[in-house]
Amino acid sequence: MLIKGALAALPGEEDFRRVDILVAGEKIARVAEAGSLAPEAIGGGEILDAAGLMVFPGAVDPHVHFDEPGFTHREDFLHGSSEAARGGVTTVIDMPCTSLPPVTRLDALKNKLAAVSGKAVVDYAFYGGVNGQDGPEAIEAAIAELAPEVVGFKCYTVSGMETFAAVSPEQFALAYRTCAAAGRPLLLHAEDPGVIRAAQAALSEARGAAALSWKDYYASRPMAAEVEACSGALRLTGADPRWLHVVHVGTAAAAALVAAAGATCETCAHYLAFDEEDFERLGAALKTAPPVKEPAQKALLWRQLAEGTIGFVASDHAGAPGYEKFTGDPLTAYGGIPGTGTLFPYLLSEGLFAKRLTLRRFLEASSVAAAARYGLSGGKGSLEPGKDADFVLVDPEATTTVEPSAMYSKSVITPFAGLRLAGRIAGTFVRGTRVYATPRLAARGVGPGAHGRILAAPGSGKHITWGYR
Numbered sequence: 001m002l003i004k005g006a007l008a009a010l011p012g013e014e015d016f017r018r019v020d021i022l023v024a025g026e027k028i029a030r031v032a033e034a035g036s037l038a039p040e041a042i043g044g045g046e047i048l049d050a051a052g053l054m055v056f057p058g059a060v061d062p063h064v065h066f067d068e069p070g071f072t073h074r075e076d077f078l079h080g081s082s083e084a085a086r087g088g089v090t091t092v093i094d095m096p097c098t099s100l101p102p103v104t105r106l107d108a109l110k111n112k113l114a115a116v117s118g119k120a121v122v123d124y125a126f127y128g129g130v131n132g133q134d135g136p137e138a139i140e141a142a143i144a145e146l147a148p149e150v151v152g153f154k155c156y157t158v159s160g161m162e163t164f165a166a167v168s169p170e171q172f173a174l175a176y177r178t179c180a181a182a183g184r185p186l187l188l189h190a191e192d193p194g195v196i197r198a199a200q201a202a203l204s205e206a207r208g209a210a211a212l213s214w215k216d217y218y219a220s221r222p223m224a225a226e227v228e229a230c231s232g233a234l235r236l237t238g239a240d241p242r243w244l245h246v247v248h249v250g251t252a253a254a255a256a257l258v259a260a261a262g263a264t265c266e267t268c269a270h271y272l273a274f275d276e277e278d279f280e281r282l283g284a285a286l287k288t289a290p291p292v293k294e295p296a297q298k299a300l301l302w303r304q305l306a307e308g309t310i311g312f313v314a315s316d317h318a319g320a321p322g323y324e325k326f327t328g329d330p331l332t333a334y335g336g337i338p339g340t341g342t343l344f345p346y347l348l349s350e351g352l353f354a355k356r357l358t359l360r361r362f363l364e365a366s367s368v369a370a371a372a373r374y375g376l377s378g379g380k381g382s383l384e385p386g387k388d389a390d391f392v393l394v395d396p397e398a399t400t401t402v403e404p405s406a407m408y409s410k411s412v413i414t415p416f417a418g419l420r421l422a423g424r425i426a427g428t429f430v431r432g433t434r435v436y437a438t439p440r441l442a443a444r445g446v447g448p449g450a451h452g453r454i455l456a457a458p459g460s461g462k463h464i465t466w467g468y469r
């Protein structure tokens, strides 16, 4: 296939370049100045006229909960990966804690692979889990046997899940040492349990028997919880904290601590887009843990993302049906946003097009940095010869309104609903195959509807792991 005349976002460049991209099989074979590759060079292959479109590397979403097997009433790999493709994401990394059994042993991972392998339409990697219910020997054994099959390990300082418990400081320190020795990042959900307990006690005293409001939910998980958990974790990682990665940071002071120590962190689109004031309007649709923060944090997080203090942005995709979200009680409503389909469009519009991020930082934040952090950059993360032909074509002149009815995820309850964004995805390709396309990019003989559709077969996505090329 020859993609002709697209404005390409190439690695390390500060501006777009008009190029032709030659795809051979599943890989990018050549990237050359527009017009310099003769159509004959590809034999009878397809020529895709991309004049007027931008081409970006497919986004890497390094934090999704696709819930399969075990909690598929919330999400599964077919729906989740289809929604990823719709949003320009070509690689997802799935969390170990929200499937059954949790991925804390090799047999659980094999069970998960068997359950999902015929379903995904984008490529996927996994994290292993460090469960606070396990003793030291089990934690070491789990990391050793899972390391070849996963790209990192995940643990929690506080957990709302019965099947996946938080770790103690001793368990965290052991898991960190073991992960570092195995050469895999340890991902931490960082909210200090002591700070949260104190905040919740103060709230119950203040409210008595009165029902809690959404502002109270925010107050129950204050910003100090993130700061304290990050400094606590950094004390336990010792002299070399490079293998620590803090997930879904919403507090700029916590991100600053992590980066200054030499560890890494991510934020999520919802922390950049919303704040506690929005709970009044959005309620359960906005609930996540940690919650979105005070209004001033958004601009601080954007600046940290622009400077590289925050390495990349993830969706923390975690949907749930209405009966679990709309319980009428801020404390019991399911926490999570199905965000993998809005991650790239949001960052593109509000980061790159709104000039909060340079092109180079946008690429790092949406694909390059996560691929590098999780050992995937040999094959993923940028438009370069030899890498997978994972890319997303964007019409920069069109706009996108986030419409729940167009989403493929099982849950479409999203605080982004109705948001108008600059740019519109025209198509998403994984290893040279059209996975999602709007009418503009429909394959010959295929007529998708007005909204675009998924064209790849379930199971076309493949399992990848550390060192992939």
Ligand SMILES: [Zn+2]
Pocket (backbone or CB within 6 Å): 063, 065, 095, 316, 318
């Ligand atoms: Zn998560």
